[in-house]
């Protein structure tokens with residue numbers, strides 16, 4: 001029996017996996033099963049990568065037109081993704097040899113749609129900014145980790161999240177979406193403990209932009225987490241249409257509900273490690289990447305694994321102590337090499353399906 005108590009905190013994707021299906025959580029975070037991702041998932045990752053390249057350092061769009069931005073996806077997609085059937089270290093399973101090229105056309109159409117609204121806006125303050133925060137509560141300390149797709153400054157500070165799904169969520173759904181609750185809590189925490197100000201001091205942007213952002217962050221510092229959250233905008237950016245939807249701001253109730261659910265999840269995970277039972281949720285099966293390896297049974301074969309939430313709490317406490325330093329945010333380098341393009345014949349031969 002091994003001890004699997006290494007605690008990495010709750011990322012939005014870890015939380016989503018837990019909520020989708022306990023067995024999916026088991027495959028992803030306990031067994032760490034590696035399965036190929038779909039073309040849609042690969043395209044979602046590629047759209048995120050293209051967004052990182054949208055602006056020059058001076059804040060103007062890097063691409064002259066929607067068409068040049070759309071065409072910019074061709075090189076990285078064909079050379080880096082299609083040739084190896086891999087993106088960000090994950091293998092891709094294509095449905096048929098033409099799927100990579102159909103997907104390319106869909107991505108180009110989406111990037112054309114994104115170009116217009118994005119070229120009218122100022123660049124974000126931060127992109128792909130990693131965070132790790134620990135939130136104290138009556139039930140203990142809870143650690144949240146992840147990346148903000150963008151932190152922006154408009155009338156207020158805002159978190160913008162890029163989404164690749166075709167379905168536009170209803171406002172009620174967005175009000176309850178816990179991924180946005182995690183973002184709101186995390187940015188409020190960075191502001192509350194002064195770390196956002198430290199990050200802003202390192203920002204390579206015009207002085208007036210930095211001063212304005214610092215002024216907003218300073219005004220909020222000293223307020224409670226929920227008061228800060230009430231002053232933050234949350235934005236859902238649909239990367240299929242270029243549309244941006246305002247997400248309702250988070251309240252004390254949103255935070256309390258998230259913490260209560262996470263607390264219960266940690267208790268249940270501890271129990272599952274010991275019983276080797278991870279409840280299946282067959283409603284999630286049609287979209288699950290583990291569909292081909294999963295037997296749809298809750299019982300997992302093999303010896304139970306020792307797992308202790310006492311360890312998790314202790315480690316979370318250590319991270320809390322570390323909050324006094326500013327070592328938990330990591331600036332991201334955004335340079336990208338765009339390869340030459342042998343599109344399409346040579347690479348088509350190499351598609352693995």
Ligand code: SF4
Pocket residue numbers: 020021022023024027280281282284285286288289290291294295296297
């Ligand atoms: S295939 Fe279904 S039961 Fe199995 S992990 Fe995925 S969602 Fe859960």
